[in-house]
Amino acid sequence: MSMVPTSNAFKDNATGALKDAPLQEALGIARAHSIETRRNTVAKLPEFEQLRDIGRDLKNHVIANLDTYLLQFEQSVIDRGGHVHWCPDGDSARAKVLEICRKVNAKTVTKGKTMIGEEIGINDFLFANGIEPVETDLGEYIIQLRGETPSHIIGPALHVTKAQVEETFRKAHSDLDPQRNLDDAATLMAEAREKLRAGFLKADVGITGANFLIADEGATTIVTNEGNGDLTQTLPRIHIVLASIEKVVPSLKDAMTLLRILARSATGQEQSVYTTFSSGPRRPTDLDGPEEFHVVLIDNGRSSYLGTEFEEMLRCIRCGACLDHCPVYHSVGGHAYGWVYSGPIGALLTPAIVGVENAKPLPHASSLCGRCEAVCPMRIPIPKMLRHWRETEFTRAITPPTERTGIRFWAFVARRPKLYRLATRIGARVLKSMAGSRGRLASVPLAGGWTKHRDLPAPQGKTFHELWKEEQGGRS
Amino acid sequence: MSTGTGRDRMLASIKAGISRQAERRHGAAGPAKPTPLIPARATAPGVDVVDLFRTMLIAAKATLDEVKSRDDVPAAVQKYLAANNAEARIRLSPDKRVSSIAWDKVPLLEISSGRSHGKDPTSVTPAVAVVAETGTVILQSSDQTPTTLHFLPDQHVVVVSKSQIVGTYEDALARVKRGPDGGLPRTVNFVTGPSRSADIGKILLMGAHGPKKLHVIVVDEEL
Amino acid sequence: MSSQPEAAQPLFKPGANVALFVTCLVDLFRPSVGFAAVKLLEEAGCKVHVPEAQTCCGQPAYNSGDREMAVELAKQTVAAFEGFDFIVAPSGSCGGMIKHHYPQLFAEDAEWGPRAKALAARTFELTQFLAEQCGRDDFGAKLEGHATYHDSCSSLREMNVKAAPRQLLAKVDGLKVTEMQETDACCGFGGTFCIKFPDVSNSMAARKVATIDATGADLLLAGDMGCLMNLAGKMQRDGSKVKVRHVAEVLAGMTQEPAIGEPAIGEETGK
Ligand code: SF4
Numbered sequence: 001m002s003m004v005p006t007s008n009a010f011k012d013n014a015t016g017a018l019k020d021a022p023l024q025e026a027l028g029i030a031r032a033h034s035i036e037t038r039r040n041t042v043a044k045l046p047e048f049e050q051l052r053d054i055g056r057d058l059k060n061h062v063i064a065n066l067d068t069y070l071l072q073f074e075q076s077v078i079d080r081g082g083h084v085h086w087c088p089d090g091d092s093a094r095a096k097v098l099e100i101c102r103k104v105n106a107k108t109v110t111k112g113k114t115m116i117g118e119e120i121g122i123n124d125f126l127f128a129n130g131i132e133p134v135e136t137d138l139g140e141y142i143i144q145l146r147g148e149t150p151s152h153i154i155g156p157a158l159h160v161t162k163a164q165v166e167e168t169f170r171k172a173h174s175d176l177d178p179q180r181n182l183d184d185a186a187t188l189m190a191e192a193r194e195k196l197r198a199g200f201l202k203a204d205v206g207i208t209g210a211n212f213l214i215a216d217e218g219a220t221t222i223v224t225n226e227g228n229g230d231l232t233q234t235l236p237r238i239h240i241v242l243a244s245i246e247k248v249v250p251s252l253k254d255a256m257t258l259l260r261i262l263a264r265s266a267t268g269q270e271q272s273v274y275t276t277f278s279s280g281p282r283r284p285t286d287l288d289g290p291e292e293f294h295v296v297l298i299d300n301g302r303s304s305y306l307g308t309e310f311e312e313m314l315r316c317i318r319c320g321a322c323l324d325h326c327p328v329y330h331s332v333g334g335h336a337y338g339w340v341y342s343g344p345i346g347a348l349l350t351p352a353i354v355g356v357e358n359a360k361p362l363p364h365a366s367s368l369c370g371r372c373e374a375v376c377p378m379r380i381p382i383p384k385m386l387r388h389w390r391e392t393e394f395t396r397a398i399t400p401p402t403e404r405t406g407i408r409f410w411a412f413v414a415r416r417p418k419l420y421r422l423a424t425r426i427g428a429r430v431l432k433s434m435a436g437s438r439g440r441l442a443s444v445p446l447a448g449g450w451t452k453h454r455d456l457p458a459p460q461g462k463t464f465h466e467l468w469k470e471e472q473g474g475r476s
Numbered sequence: 477m478s479t480g481t482g483r484d485r486m487l488a489s490i491k492a493g494i495s496r497q498a499e500r501r502h503g504a505a506g507p508a509k510p511t512p513l514i515p516a517r518a519t520a521p522g523v524d525v526v527d528l529f530r531t532m533l534i535a536a537k538a539t540l541d542e543v544k545s546r547d548d549v550p551a552a553v554q555k556y557l558a559a560n561n562a563e564a565r566i567r568l569s570p571d572k573r574v575s576s577i578a579w580d581k582v583p584l585l586e587i588s589s590g591r592s593h594g595k596d597p598t599s600v601t602p603a604v605a606v607v608a609e610t611g612t613v614i615l616q617s618s619d620q621t622p623t624t625l626h627f628l629p630d631q632h633v634v635v636v637s638k639s640q641i642v643g644t645y646e647d648a649l650a651r652v653k654r655g656p657d658g659g660l661p662r663t664v665n666f667v668t669g670p671s672r673s674a675d676i677g678k679i680l681l682m683g684a685h686g687p688k689k690l691h692v693i694v695v696d697e698e699l
Numbered sequence: 700m701s702s703q704p705e706a707a708q709p710l711f712k713p714g715a716n717v718a719l720f721v722t723c724l725v726d727l728f729r730p731s732v733g734f735a736a737v738k739l740l741e742e743a744g745c746k747v748h749v750p751e752a753q754t755c756c757g758q759p760a761y762n763s764g765d766r767e768m769a770v771e772l773a774k775q776t777v778a779a780f781e782g783f784d785f786i787v788a789p790s791g792s793c794g795g796m797i798k799h800h801y802p803q804l805f806a807e808d809a810e811w812g813p814r815a816k817a818l819a820a821r822t823f824e825l826t827q828f829l830a831e832q833c834g835r836d837d838f839g840a841k842l843e844g845h846a847t848y849h850d851s852c853s854s855l856r857e858m859n860v861k862a863a864p865r866q867l868l869a870k871v872d873g874l875k876v877t878e879m880q881e882t883d884a885c886c887g888f889g890g891t892f893c894i895k896f897p898d899v900s901n902s903m904a905a906r907k908v909a910t911i912d913a914t915g916a917d918l919l920l921a922g923d924m925g926c927l928m929n930l931a932g933k934m935q936r937d938g939s940k941v942k943v944r945h946v947a948e949v950l951a952g953m954t955q956e957p958a959i960g961e962p963a964i965g966e967e968t969g970k
Pocket of ligand 1: 153318375
């Protein structure tokens with residue numbers, strides 16, 4: 001039921017994305033914007049780097065005690081009058097959500113932005129079962145109307161230009177005056193606000209994600225800028241929280257560490273507009289709030305990465321900074337990655353969740369430039385783990401035979417210095433003579449990947465080791 | 477593999493992972509919980525938290541008014557509504573800190589109190605505290621302070637006393653009124669400025685779903 | 700892992716035995732960079748050695764997921780270089796492989812782990828070694844021109860090389876240096892990445908070239924042959940007039956060789 005990955009077609013997806021003019025326009029705007037705002041805000045908090053260290057250590061501690069904290073969380077939620085449902089995979093999570101919705105005969109469900117919801121394909125599933133899911137995050141709403149998936153963890157509609165939003169709204173809001181003026185982004189937003197207000201007020205169930213689960217308080221946390229998540233969870237009778245297991249933190253004090261780095265990394269804000277801690281249903285004398293509070297705890301393969309070289313990816317707080325700073329993402333956007341998560345963290349998570357054989361190119365779709373790791377608030381060594389995926393592919397013989405043979409042949413030579421010297425001497429001369437007097441080559445057999453867009457500078461003629469030997473001969 | 481409840485299976489798989497971790501550590505102790513760090517911005521000696529709050533609140537694109545006494549609040553609210561072309565109609569939290577203000581001093585103001593159903597242009601509510609480090613308003617749910625007033629109206633006016641201005645989130649959390657069982661209230665909200673979105677062409681706009689405007693009135697005396 | 704003591708970093712003294720890690724690309728494509736490095740090191744008071752048994756640091760295998768071959772080549776390199784006081788490479792990429800990745804490759808290896816760590820502690824990128832270990836920044840070079848310096852990702856993030864090349868270039872007589880925007884962005888090389896994903900790589904290179912062009916410089920310098928060949932190839936394909944050189948050539952005053960991808964003086968760039 002969840003989305004079928006097209007990650008194996010990354011190369012073609014990417015080439016298509018590079019030719020998509022509106023997408024390139026949108027990516028250009030986003031790039032200019034995000035790097036600068038993060039840099040400025042981070043510069044204003046001298047303790048930022050220290051907070052990153054503490055955040056990393058905190059998550060490492062949680063990951064090493066995950067069972068303890070989840071059990072504590074469960075007990076605290078029950079103490080506050082809520083329910084916790086343990087779902088090992090997408091199937092069980094979807095079934096549980098449906099069961100809760102059915103119990104109250106839900107017709108419509110409002111949704112705050114949840115990546116785990118995307119991961120398990122909850123929208124399509126509810127829709128197929130006769131329940132209408134209404135996305136309320138503006139970006140999610142836009143892509144829901146367009147029938148698309150998110151192209152960025154925190155800006156799901158990052159790939160959509162303003163002109164395309166107008167076109168989408170005209171089509172979807174066909175009850176409104178077709179002559180209305182929608183030139184202004186503000187008018188577009190006001191229209192969505194109106195439309196979604198009605199949705200909020202009539203929904204039977206509200207589904208949100210969770211940025212953190214607070215173990216000792218039994219509270220879930222969402223962080224948003226729009227306030228949609230709060231309306232989603234305050235107005236309907238039932239609030240369902242979808243949360244993956246690694247979101248748990250010991251206490252509110254620990255959550256503060258992460259809250260001080262999340263927004264700064266994500267949007268370059270000092271703080272996001274709304275951070276909400278929710279625990280349990282409305283209290284007997286409360287004037288509003290949901291009557292039931294359910295937390296659906298989802299594993300979906302994560303626990304199998306504990307104690308492996310991939311476990312550090314479980315520190316991710318989904319801030320999107322790695323996407324915002326990734327030159328590959330800047331070039332191709334999120335959809336090229338072919339599944340729910342994109343950019344550097346997507347290249348790690350996608351193989352982990354859908355299987356590396358279904359996401360073969362993703363670990364390679366990186367120059368390993370390390371800019372993601374440099375900005376990741378949780379100091380996740382993304383390049384190192386991309387390399388681990390490459391190693392996994394190599395060991396499982398997923399790497400194409402030509403590449404394997406090529407590497408092995410080259411290594412055979414490189415392990416024999418005398419043979420290597422001979423090979424490089426021949427290579428340098430051949431390339432030099434092919435270049436003739438031009439100093440470079442416009443095409444080289446078997447090197448089409450290099451020469452498709454660039455020339456190959458020709459060697460100077462002799463190798464360094466050759467010349468060094470000659471010179472040493474001369475010196476002595 | 478798929479025997480037992482989902483809970484059992486998940487816990488078993490997590491435990492298996494945790495033993496793998498221990499093996500990889502070769503018997504060394506697991507990572508300890510680090511001590512949180514509170515940035516010095518609002519705690520360093522000599523920092524004026526009131527001043528810092530003013531700066532950070534404005535940076536978050538909220539607005540601020542400061543008055544001497546409780547009795548000055550109605551006029552300040554009226555002035556704010558007029559300046560923003562808003563209806564002279566407010567919905568109050570039933571909480572004494574705002575409901576006991578002498579609102580009848582401004583006869584033209586239409587007053588009601590209780591939760592919101594989405595038809596209230598402006599709400600006036602108290603807060604747990606306001607935080608200087610990022611200009612953040614801390615709110616909580618209770619039988620006196622319905623959450624709907626914090627999110628549904630177009631304008632949200634928060635009235636706090638000067639003594640409610642604190643330096644850090646931690647200071648504010650210590651002031652949350654907990655339930656009889658010592659637990660958190662149903663919800664605690666950190667609000668930093670008015671609702672916003674940049675989802676349309678990366679253009680930052682105020683008022684996506686929550687209040688389009690956030691206004692804080694600081695009263696010198698206790699509420 | 701914790702049983703391995705942190706290897707101490709030695710202090711530089713004149714006459715120190717410095718082994719040059721030539722790098723595959725310098726060896727094959729641009730030996731003049733190697734000779735420039737030798738000249739700079741000798742001027743800085745080093746006794747330069749070029750170990751015979753060196754070939755490649757193993758990075759291509761490592762980045763392709765062939766850990767077994769990467770380990771073999773790493774052992775070969777460690778064995779070839781561990782007898783010297785310092786190891787210097789005219790490349791942040793190969794330097795980063797030795798300094799940053801070898802210790803990780805051998806993290807669980809009781810024999811090779813400590814040897815790799817000891818080597819890592821003595822390995823430096825060329826400009827970094829000159830400025831920070833030898834304490835030398837003025838080599839008396841002269842060059843009339845306007846340059847911009849590109850940080851390779853590995854130099855910047857694996858080797859922490861940022862100030863050194865700029866400090867050295869500031870001492871080149873007649874050379875004006877202008878910083879480009881987004882100095883921390885990748886040029887799109889990435890080893891086999893640029894061959895596997897030519898379109899993506901090209902788009903990255905195009906953005907980098909735009910920032911280079913915006914400086915108005917007529918000379919692009921960097922400390923890594925991979926980036927240089929990528930950018931030279933891209934700019935020449937697009938008809939740019941910007942010349943491309945390794946920073947060592949300029950610092951050593953050895954700019955008589957044609958720039959990267961340029962014909963020898965007097966020869967035509969005929970198509
Ligand atoms: S990997 Fe790091 S930078 Fe990327 S989304 Fe996760 S926390 Fe943010």
